[in-house]
Structure formats: C-alpha cells, structure tokens
Amino acid sequence: MRNAHGEFLMISGKSYKKIRAMQYRSYFHCLTRNCPAYYVLVELSRRPRLTRHHAHAEHCPQCQ
DSSP states (O other): OEETTEEEEEETTEEEEEEEEETTEEEEEESSTTOOOEEEEEOSSSSOEEEEESOOOTTOTTTO
8 A cells, every 4th residue: 555654564454664675675664663573575576475574562552
C-alpha cells in the first residue's frame, strides 16, 4: 500500500513501513518505535520472497 507518508506492508493485521530500498531488496520495519521486527522483500526472480527477521518486542502494541 502506498500513500503520501510512504509505502506500507500489511501482514496479519500488522503494519510495516518501507524504511530502506536497495537494488532488488526492500526493508519494511514495524511501525512501533524500538520494535526490532522487520521483513525483507527480495525481488530477484519471478517469484518475490518475503522473509521475517526478529520477533516483535514485548512492549509492541501491534502484538497485543
């Protein structure tokens, strides 16, 4: 999803914002401050691959 505030990814009701984009790779971080959860979208082939890195922090309101 894209709007005036940037690009976002919704997975299981949780929102992630695109923070960094490199060639064929995009990083989407959790919207909660200091939460280490993020996804990496790799688009090197015809089938893009989405991988999750780190779990949400205990204080993250998206997890509750």
